[in-house]
Amino acid sequence: MIREIYLWANGVLMVFNEKGEQILKFQGRFMEKREKLRKEDLSKAKFYIGSWTRGIVPMTKEEFLSSGWKKEKFVLSKLLSQEIRLNKEKMIKIGRELIENSRAFKSLGMKY
Secondary structure, X not given: OEEEEEEEOOOEEEXXXXXXXXXXXXXXXXXXXXXXXXXXXXXXXXXXXXXXOOEEEEEOHHHHHOOOOOHHXXXXXXXXXXXXXXXXXXXXXXXXXXXXXXXXXXXXXXXX
C-alpha cells in the first residue's frame, strides 16, 4: 500500500510503501506515472511537493493528481507561500516575546 508520495521540482516522483521502502514501478517522471498512481489505493497516502534546496510541503490528493497545473510554478509558489506563512508565524512569536520581555522589565522597574 502506498503511504508517501514525493514530487520534486524537477518532476521526479518518489513513492514509498508502509514499510518505508521505495516502490520502483512508480519511480520516474510524474507526468508519465500519474495515470498509474490514479489506479492505486491512495486513501492512506500522504502527498508532498518539494525542492531539494527549499524543502517540502504537504499537498492534497486533489492538488497532486490535478492535470491543470504547471509543475514548476506550482512547486515554487507552494513552497514560497509556506515559507511566507512560517516567517509570519516566527515574526508574531518574536513580537509576543518582545512584548512579554518589556512587561517583565517594566514590572521590575528596569528600562531596556
